Amino acid sequence: MDQLAEQIITGLMSGTVYGLFALVLVLIFQSTNMLNFGQGEMATFSTYLGWALMVLVPYWPGFIVAAIVAFIIGAALQRGLIRLVEDKPPTSAFIVGLGLFLIFNSLSGAIFGPEPKSFEQPWTGSPFKLGDITIVRYNLFIFLVALVVMAVLTAFMRFTKLGIALRATAMDRAAAELMGIPTSRMLMLGWGLAAMLGAIAAMLVAPVIILHPGMMFFVLMFGFTAAVLGGLDSLPGAVVGGLVIGVLQNLVGVYLPDVVDALHLPFDIRDGNQYRDIALVVVLLLVLMFRPHGLFGKSTIERK
Amino acid sequence: MLAVRDLYAGYGNVTVLKGLNFEVPAGSIVALLGANGAGKTTTLRVISGMLRPSRGQVMYDGQSVVGLPAHALVKRGIVHVPEGRRIFAGLTVEENLLLGAFTRPWDQRTRQSLEQVYAYFPRLKERRRQLGGTLSGGEQQMLAIGRAFMANPRFLLLDEPSLGLAPTIVNELYESIVRLNREQGLTILFVEQNAALALDVAQYAYVLEVGSIVLGGPSEDLKGNEEVKRVYLGY
Numbered sequence: 031m032d033q034l035a036e037q038i039i040t041g042l043m044s045g046t047v048y049g050l051f052a053l054v055l056v057l058i059f060q061s062t063n064m065l066n067f068g069q070g071e072m073a074t075f076s077t078y079l080g081w082a083l084m085v086l087v088p089y090w091p092g093f094i095v096a097a098i099v100a101f102i103i104g105a106a107l108q109r110g111l112i113r114l115v116e117d118k119p120p121t122s123a124f125i126v127g128l129g130l131f132l133i134f135n136s137l138s139g140a141i142f143g144p145e146p147k148s149f150e151q152p153w154t155g156s157p158f159k160l161g162d163i164t165i166v167r168y169n170l171f172i173f174l175v176a177l178v179v180m181a182v183l184t185a186f187m188r189f190t191k192l193g194i195a196l197r198a199t200a201m202d203r204a205a206a207e208l209m210g211i212p213t214s215r216m217l218m219l220g221w222g223l224a225a226m227l228g229a230i231a232a233m234l235v236a237p238v239i240i241l242h243p244g245m246m247f248f249v250l251m252f253g254f255t256a257a258v259l260g261g262l263d264s265l266p267g268a269v270v271g272g273l274v275i276g277v278l279q280n281l282v283g284v285y286l287p288d289v290v291d292a293l294h295l296p297f298d299i300r301d302g303n304q305y306r307d308i309a310l311v312v313v314l315l316l317v318l319m320f321r322p323h324g325l326f327g328k329s330t331i332e333r334k
Numbered sequence: 335m336l337a338v339r340d341l342y343a344g345y346g347n348v349t350v351l352k353g354l355n356f357e358v359p360a361g362s363i364v365a366l367l368g369a370n371g372a373g374k375t376t377t378l379r380v381i382s383g384m385l386r387p388s389r390g391q392v393m394y395d396g397q398s399v400v401g402l403p404a405h406a407l408v409k410r411g412i413v414h415v416p417e418g419r420r421i422f423a424g425l426t427v428e429e430n431l432l433l434g435a436f437t438r439p440w441d442q443r444t445r446q447s448l449e450q451v452y453a454y455f456p457r458l459k460e461r462r463r464q465l466g467g468t469l470s471g472g473e474q475q476m477l478a479i480g481r482a483f484m485a486n487p488r489f490l491l492l493d494e495p496s497l498g499l500a501p502t503i504v505n506e507l508y509e510s511i512v513r514l515n516r517e518q519g520l521t522i523l524f525v526e527q528n529a530a531l532a533l534d535v536a537q538y539a540y541v542l543e544v545g546s547i548v549l550g551g552p553s554e555d556l557k558g559n560e561e562v563k564r565v566y567l568g569y
Contacts, residue, residue, distance in 0.1 A: 202422060209405075210409060210436045
């Protein structure tokens with residue numbers, strides 16, 4: 031039982047990162063109607079900037095400056111690039127997303143080199159003991175930071191004028207414009223926020239998965255699955271989806287190899303990670319087959 | 335207050351407005367009548383900055399407002415309640431109303447406007463924590479007008495406020511619109527399919543046919559016009 035509890039807790043902790051990244055994808059999807067597959071690489075690039083800064087300054091100043099720079103990069107991209115494909119068919123935006131993927135992947139490699147780097151890990155020390163359950167100290171750190179970031183985002187979206195205007199712009203841009211909301215500036219803000227949250231998620235996982243140019247690919251895939259599971263138009267759904275995916279991934283990785291061994295199948299996969307990835311695709315398929323609008327998404331079909 | 339001069343506008347290769355001329359005096363209620371496709375909605379969209387005209391002028395307080403973005407015109411007091419109400423379905427009634435006041439600081443005076451809207455439409459107060467999408471059609475229209483009022487407008491554009499509403503609700507709605515004109519001094523330009531109702535409410539009316547004004551004047555005169563009687567009033 032304790033091992034199970036431990037695995038669930040660890041899963042919830044990595045789940046917050048997937049949830050955070052799912053939030054980023056949903057934010058962009060809602061406001062720009064685009065799945066930005068370049069988001070992970072943008073976040074990785076900002077993480078490199080954070081890494082470079084942390085050579086000079088302590089963890090928190092480096093972390094915060096990198097997050098702010100990520101915000102500026104996101105806002106500038108919206109202004110300079112995304113605005114050009116706003117009224118174009120969705121494929122144009124998709125291609126731009128792939129372009130962003132390649133550009134930022136190459137930039138990271140060209141500037142910082144392909145070899146992995148170790149990212150500073152704050153709050154190290156012996157793990158916490160909760161009865162027989164062990165909690166890795168840095169996992170708890172990830173969990174708490176992600177939680178605080180989500181709480182701040184929620185408060186911003188619900189209680190501030192700018193946050194409510196941002197949600198309105200995502201829902202109906204023309205109507206928002208009629209309220210006097212400068213919607214093009216709102217979309218810039220949305221892209222900036224998304225890039226910043228993405229960078230925070232990336233800097234949180236960087237010590238665990240080691241900083242390298244392609245490190246966010248898996249987080250992007252898990253975050254995407256979490257967003258689809260939660261419903262692509264629901265911010266709370268993204269967080270819940272992230273937590274579910276985190277726990278599932280952990281349980282499958284730990285328990286499924288034993289189950290498969292017991293079945294004496296004619297093939298042999300000893301690596302739990304492979305089950306983990308298969309489970310992800312299975313979840314994606316099941317959601318798309320039986321609940322395409324996700325757990326919290328709207329199922330309405332609108333007449334255009 | 336508003337003068338439209340030789341206005342041409344359209345979508346792509348289709349020209350909808352072909353040399354439109356009319357005026358809206360300050361403090362008046364003016365109706366735009368016409369068949370589907372005559373260009374009524376397009377006229378409102380040009381005035382509120384949602385659509386850029388290809389030629390012509392829109393003069394507001396003696397100044398041209400052509401080319402200004404819609405959000406900038408809200409600040410100058412021109413507020414457009416679009417066709418189909420366009421309520422933010424996922425926001426609460428109160429959030430919808432507060433967004434109407436986006437161009438103002440959210441302070442004590444905005445609070446007062448909110449109370450005024452609730453006084454005009456008590457049902458909105460009862461439902462202020464509900465999501466906009468859960469309201470009935472009539473309540474959504476009240477919310478759309480209340481939301482426009484929150485901007486502290488001087489000139490209100492209403493696009494078919496009665497669309498899809500039950501007759502009793504429509505009467506109630508127009509009573510509120512007339513009260514907004516009398517008590518708040520709002521100038522109102524509205525589009526309405528129901529010509530008899532529109533001529534009762536408005537002081538002036540214009541009849542649009544394929545992109546230009548064919549008839550205009552005080553509502554009482556139009557009510558007596560044989561052409562209007564035959565085509566729009568149906569007797």
